[in-house]
Amino acid sequence: xxxxxxxxxxxxxxxxxxxxxxxxxxxxxxxx
Amino acid sequence: xxxxxxxxxxxxxxxxxxxxxxxxxxxxxxxxxxxxxxxxxxxxxxxxxxxxxxxxxxxxxxxxxxxxxxxxxxxxxxxxxxxxxxxxxxxxxxxxxxxxxxxxxxxxxxxxxxxxxxxxxxxxxxxxxxxxxxxxxxxxxxxxxxxxxxxxxxxxxxxxxxxxxxxxxxxxxxxxxxxxxxx
Numbered sequence: 001x002x003x004x005x006x007x008x009x010x011x012x013x014x015x016x017x018x019x020x021x022x023x024x025x026x027x028x029x030x031x032x
Numbered sequence: 033x034x035x036x037x038x039x040x041x042x043x044x045x046x047x048x049x050x051x052x053x054x055x056x057x058x059x060x061x062x063x064x065x066x067x068x069x070x071x072x073x074x075x076x077x078x079x080x081x082x083x084x085x086x087x088x089x090x091x092x093x094x095x096x097x098x099x100x101x102x103x104x105x106x107x108x109x110x111x112x113x114x115x116x117x118x119x120x121x122x123x124x125x126x127x128x129x130x131x132x133x134x135x136x137x138x139x140x141x142x143x144x145x146x147x148x149x150x151x152x153x154x155x156x157x158x159x160x161x162x163x164x165x166x167x168x169x170x171x172x173x174x175x176x177x178x179x180x181x182x183x184x185x186x187x188x189x190x191x192x193x194x195x196x197x198x199x200x201x202x203x204x205x206x207x208x209x210x211x212x213x214x215x
Contacts, residue, residue, distance in 0.1 A: 001117040003185030005036060009117055012040050013108075016047030023048055024055025031056065031096060032089040 035114050042111035049104030050126060057097025058133050060090045065137065066146045070155070101130070121176050128169035135162025 001009065064072055064087075072086040105126050113119045138159030142152035179188075 001115055001187065005040075005115060006117070006180075006185060008036075008040055009043060009112070009115060012044040013047045013122075016044035017051045019044075020048040020051025021055060024052035024059075027052055027056055027096070028059045028093060031092045032059075 035116075039111045039115040043108060043115070046104050046107035046111055050101055050108060051129075053097045053101035053104055054130060054133055055097075056093045057101060057130075058137060060093030060097055061134060062137050062141070063087065063090045063093070065141050065155075069146075069149055118176060121173055124169040124173045128166045128173065130166075131162045131169070132166035135159045135166055138162060 064070060067087065067090075068084050072084050072090070073080045074086040074091070105123070108126065109119050109123055112122045136159070138155045141149075142155035142159060145152050
């Protein structure tokens with residue numbers, strides 16, 4: 001993986017994880 | 033190019049799904065620990081002690097958390113592999129996140145136990161083991177990251193081929209002809 005792709009990969013993981021926290025809280029309310 | 037266009041959004045979707053499922057598993061586990069002392073049961077031929085009947089919401093949260101987490105972890109690992117990234121590194125990172133978060137649940141609720149919870153020694157032991165398991169994944173990831181930074185973001189060099197220690201000496205005549213054919 002090139003340096004540029006690694007940077008975008010890390011950004012995608014960080015962005016996805018941030019969105020995942022919000023999504024998880026919504027999912028928690030929906031499933032409970 | 034195609035790997036980047038599809039792989040990178042797939043990594044983001046996989047990470048979002050994995051973290052969302054981790055939140056569900058974390059929340060379900062925490063609820064069982066707070067309301068039922070950490071264990072519950074439902075169905076089957078045995079009488080279940082009062083206060084330990086499983087809440088259907090918690091069962092749903094934990095099941096979605098575990099099964100969904102496995103699926104989305106697979107998505108992240110496959111997409112990272114497709115991009116020729118470190119599958120081992122990202123898998124260890126998810127391992128650390130899982131055990132770190134659940135270990136935190138054990139330790140935090142052992143220090144601030146819910147009402148009616150008398151002994152929390154088991155939770156402290158479980159929390160300590162979970163955090164050690166999380167560290168076991170995190171330390172190699174940090175070492176890999178340090179190596180990547182030291183190389184200036186370049187890929188790891190391919191290992192040099194190992195020269196054989198013993199070489200077979202093939203006699204000239206045998207090496208030239210096909211011994212299995214008469215012509």
